[in-house]
Amino acid sequence: MRTNGFQKPYNPMQIGTWMLLPALLIQFLLFATPVLPLAASIPCTIIVLICGASTAYFTFWCCKIDPIDERLKCHLAHQHEENDGANDTGNNRSNEGREGNDDVTKFCWICGIDVYESSMHCKFCNKCVANFDHHCHWLNTCVGEKNYNYFFLTVGTTLSMVVVRGGVLAGLVISFFIQYAQEMTAGGPRGPTVEKFDDWFGANAGLVVALVNAIFLSVDVVCIALLLQLFLFHLRLRHEGLTTYTYIVRDGQKKRETGRIKMELERRRIAAMQKAEIEGKLIKKWRISAAQAGGRCPYIGEIVCRPCDPLRWDEIGGGRAMQQSNSDGMDNEKNGTHMGNGNGHNNSLDKENIQGNISLDDEVSEDEQNDIDEKKTVDPIHGGNLDIDDQDGIETVPSALRAAMEVRMKIQHQKEQHDSGDNSPNGRDETKVQFLSTS
Numbered sequence: 382m383r384t385n386g387f388q389k390p391y392n393p394m395q396i397g398t399w400m401l402l403p404a405l406l407i408q409f410l411l412f413a414t415p416v417l418p419l420a421a422s423i424p425c426t427i428i429v430l431i432c433g434a435s436t437a438y439f440t441f442w443c444c445k446i447d448p449i450d451e452r453l454k455c456h457l458a459h460q461h462e463e464n465d466g467a468n469d470t471g472n473n474r475s476n477e478g479r480e481g482n483d484d485v486t487k488f489c490w491i492c493g494i495d496v497y498e499s500s501m502h503c504k505f506c507n508k509c510v511a512n513f514d515h516h517c518h519w520l521n522t523c524v525g526e527k528n529y530n531y532f533f534l535t536v537g538t539t540l541s542m543v544v545v546r547g548g549v550l551a552g553l554v555i556s557f558f559i560q561y562a563q564e565m566t567a568g569g570p571r572g573p574t575v576e577k578f579d580d581w582f583g584a585n586a587g588l589v590v591a592l593v594n595a596i597f598l599s600v601d602v603v604c605i606a607l608l609l610q611l612f613l614f615h616l617r618l619r620h621e622g623l624t625t626y627t628y629i630v631r632d633g634q635k636k637r638e639t640g641r642i643k644m645e646l647e648r649r650r651i652a653a654m655q656k657a658e659i660e661g662k663l664i665k666k667w668r669i670s671a672a673q674a675g676g677r678c679p680y681i682g683e684i685v686c687r688p689c690d691p692l693r694w695d696e697i698g699g700g701r702a703m704q705q706s707n708s709d710g711m712d713n714e715k716n717g718t719h720m721g722n723g724n725g726h727n728n729s730l731d732k733e734n735i736q737g738n739i740s741l742d743d744e745v746s747e748d749e750q751n752d753i754d755e756k757k758t759v760d761p762i763h764g765g766n767l768d769i770d771d772q773d774g775i776e777t778v779p780s781a782l783r784a785a786m787e788v789r790m791k792i793q794h795q796k797e798q799h800d801s802g803d804n805s806p807n808g809r810d811e812t813k814v815q816f817l818s819t820s
Contacts, residue, residue, distance in 0.1 A: 382506065382507045382508050383505070383507065383508070383522070384449070385444055385445050385446070385447055385522060386443070386444030386445070386520050386521040387444055387445070387521075391521060392519075392521040394521075395518065395519060395520060395521040397519075398440075398520070402433065402436060405433070405542070405543070405546060405600075405601075406430070406433045408593070408597050409429050409549075410426070412581075412590055412594055412597075413425075413546075413549055413553060413594065415577075415581055416574070416577040416578055416581055416590065417549065417553070421549075425549050428545050429545055432538050432539075432541045432542035432545065433542050435534075435538040436535060436538045436542060439531050439532075439535040440520065440535050442528070443520055443522070443531035443532045443535055444520050444521065446528040446531065447527070448510045448511060448513075448522075448523050448524065448525030448526065448527045449508050449509065449510065449511065450496045450500040450508075450509040450510065450511045451497070451511060452486070452494060452495060452496050452497060453489075453492055453494060453496055453500075453508060453509050456494050484497060485497070485498045486498060487500075489502055489509050491507075492509050497511060497512075499511065499512045499513070500512065500513060501513035501626060503516050503523045505523070506522070506523050508523075510523045510525040511525050511526045512526035512529075512624065513525050513624065513626055514529055514532075514624040514625045515624075515625040517532065520532070533615055533619075536611055536615065537612060539604075539608055540605070540608040540609060540612050543601045543604045543605050543608065544605060546597075546601050547598060547601035547602060550594050550595075550597060551598055553574065553591075553594055554591060554594050554595050554598055556572075556574040557575060557578055557587070557591045557594075558591065559572075560572030560573075560575045561588070561591075575587055578590045654670070
């Protein structure tokens, strides 16, 4: 079990950081500070040294602190004190730290004890880390609740150092090569930057010094790009209250959901293409083919080909039609209720049975009602769909939905008759809904 980042075996990436930080500081002191103007040399050198020292300090504490889970730490300390590890290992869950502690825990099958719910087991360090964020190979240690702030400060100070270094070196290199090119082409006097480079330690090797600075400038550019991305990423995590691990889990779930949606859309496109080909709708088939081609080109292809995708337009049209239908239904219901209340009509009209016993009055005989009840029986083979004999033809629709629609139509029609004052027997609508079996 690794307790800190200074334990062996060392990571090659960790060794690289140990070598890179001193190299950057030494290079700046030897190749940048002497050739800078005095007014810029002192403050720039002080800033770089302060950032470098801060980076080393925060890196040391980030590696030194053990981010182990507190329950696991107490368990190991108890084992060490009693020198009886054999009896406390295995599947026996440790009770250390449980008394008077109501925090949510989970069982780690590798460590063999209950740990806090936010802890995760690191396979590199072979221990559970409190509020696990990630395992940093550059520091050869896990980053968790106890050392995360030091890790964040390490990234921030390192980024500050390479930004200052990169700015200084960029100014020196660009100024040198501009003046050097003017001297070589026009043959004029040497510029101040070229002169300082040539007089560097009296070696008269200005071009060599400029090339060394250019090489380290490229290193700074790479470091700035990587560290800036990392720093902004952790700023976002801190703002959202996430860890790197939880972010990766959430991102994986989003990718899987997006993939599932794309697979479903692709399946629907294939079915739509086959249907369009059978029906002879070539234009729709070409539009679906264009949408398929755009889906194979992420981002740009999807944006360009989105307007030609008929499936998306069908979804938009269907959604609007459903919203309009719901809105009209709500308006009709409100209007019907208002009319009924205004005329003193019996509110029992709104309580008609939507199962199919629809009649405007009690003139339906008992035999007729029984016949309707028999015909409205749901066919179990067809899953509850009934064929309803309408004046315009026979349609197969869900029985409950059809009955509800007929109820609304009959209630509205009866209210209109009541308002018109037509109370004659001939004016009554004795139309009855006939339910036919689908078998």
